Amino acid sequence: MADALTNRVAILQKTALFAELSEQELNYIAQRAVLRQFEPGELVFSEGEACPGLWIIETGRVRIYKSSPSGREQILAVEGPGSSVAELPVFDGGKYPASAASVNVARLLFVSKDDFQSLCLKHPQVALKVLRIVGRRLRGLVGIIEELSFTTIRHRLIAMIVRMADQGHRTPDGVEVTLPANQQELAAQMGTVRELISRNLSRLQAEDLIRMEGRKIIIPDLPALQKEIKDQE
Amino acid sequence: MADALTNRVAILQKTALFAELSEQELNYIAQRAVLRQFEPGELVFSEGEACPGLWIIETGRVRIYKSSPSGREQILAVEGPGSSVAELPVFDGGKYPASAASVNVARLLFVSKDDFQSLCLKHPQVALKVLRIVGRRLRGLVGIIEELSFTTIRHRLIAMIVRMADQGHRTPDGVEVTLPANQQELAAQMGTVRELISRNLSRLQAEDLIRMEGRKIIIPDLPALQKEIKDQE
């Protein structure tokens, strides 16, 4: 049992939210936190449920999304290890505004609302930390709104590929990146349907802006691709 | 000068953010705050600018919006007296994610970033308050994303009318509401263009779901209108 506790402390130490706290304080939270494992695709919480607390991701990835009655999905964010999920609804006492599900096998630490709130009152710098994190989240949402209301799917798709190209690796033929998920998932991330992803990728390939091999994309001329998004803005 | 100060304290007392503070603390902020008046349509701040602090609205309304290079606008929120604007970018040190402009003549109180941050550290309950407010804002943004990616303009327009109907007043002919702005502005609020607002309103009228007299809308059968949005969801 003591092992589990020190383990949880170790996890907390690696998060943006709690990194600065003393060992004592980490212990305080760790004692009150619960570790739980989720299977791939398993629901962490559902839109509209009351929000009993927040989650910290130890391993795995969690997608936060809205789904429409007709079955479409719009992904709001995908969070990885060290991130927290649902920090916000904890404070305004409302329901979860969206659903969350694990992408792969994921281990999450649950911290109850009350414990977290009292922590924030005792350590104002934690509250400021939350605000910083929430700020980033808010920017993300504003970005999604901007894309949804001003741009085409082609545009969004190119933007995503260009973003990925930053971490892609160079080859003689050009920058090489790998799609992070299947087309269904990509469609959800940009608020559309699978077919349009397929079609737009085909079209980009026909225009020689990219070359595809399965989920690998080779970008022979990155500046040309970047120019595509500048042009129509 | 003393008058100006007590005046500013009175303003602060009426805001959600500072309402709970003692007179001393209000004085502290009031001394450091600056009151400024904006003309209708005047820019308060622009997307991409560094964020020196936050604004409190005393009178008037402020629209927060994104604009596209092609001239389209998407309104993220419209805030009124007692609300604060740009509480968030204050904390993460980033730029403003959107622009803000006054709708009518507006008087805003400016509080610098540093003053506000130190206030939050001294009074953790202010930080929690900010988190609550930001939570509401986040819900608003998620709602916009949901509408943009799942619904039609017709749907959004009906939803807005139904929302307004809550505060509309009953007449023998049905509930009566007044459009809060011109069609250009409404279009920006729902992320589209003026023509589509006009057309959709005409169509709703042709279907006898509403009756229009200038900017006044009479809803003969509110449940029928509500049914329209339930149906296609």
Next chain:
DNA sequence: CCCCACATGTGACTTAAGTCATCGTCCACG
């Protein structure tokens, strides 16, 4: 009283987005 700025209505058209159906490929598993 006229004219202009502004808001609105609407027809005709183009384009993006989404739907439906079908087909091929790859691969894991019985």
Next chain:
DNA sequence: CGTGGACGATGACTTAAGTCACATGTGGGG
């Protein structure tokens, strides 16, 4: 080894959204 399921490509089509051009209306200042 063959079969079913997941994934992807694609044609044909419908519909929503957006663009352009222009008509109409209305209210205030010269």
